[in-house]
Amino acid sequence: MQITWLGHSGFRIEIESAVLLIDPWFTGNPMFPAARQDEATKEATHILLTHAHGDHAADAAGLSADLGIPVACIHEVSHWLNTQGAQTIGFGKGGTLSLGGAKVTMVNAVHTASIDFKAGGLMPAGSAAGFMIAGEGHTIYVSGDTDIMADMAWMGELHQPDIGILSCGGHYTMDMERAAWAARKYFSFRWVIPCHYKTFPLLAQDTGALRAGLPPGITLLEPEVLEPIRL
16 A cells, blocks of 8 residues: 655545545645656556545636546545536435445534635535545544544444545644644554645744654655655
């Protein structure tokens, strides 16, 4: 299995026979080198969106059309993306998709959800979500944009993820300290990968507080853009 950070909250996850692009935001992303987009999307099989904010979803319709692959996301967003020329797989929280042998379950997240990158103001767009992605003997929890929530207790017990990809830049999501607390309280991760940080000055610029707050036995894997993590 291979996990590659695409900057901000974007990831490329190669698992089973799937190549999943999670929240792939390239246009205007200051963390991503635009000239390397083809490398990031090569042989992708599916796009997964946690929610419809522009820093997660603005490129989804164009990528779906260009690559000829579907976007899997919450039902309401899938309908809107259809009108933009995307192929979609709409589903809901608790639903599980089999994508190239990987099992992808949508779970809850606590965050706003709207289409905020089109003219005409904000457009309601379902609700925010996270994903549990199981395959190759691992389960990855992609938190999406969220704060700590009590749902993490049953999510950790039921899905038993060993890898946590956690939004932790603060201001809009959990900060580093809160993400570390959630990891200690609700999960039994072996590895934690931070995201939704560094992108803008408003967000946390380093992972020191997260590293300090994680208990022994959890390895913090601080990603570099387009440098694969192999597990």
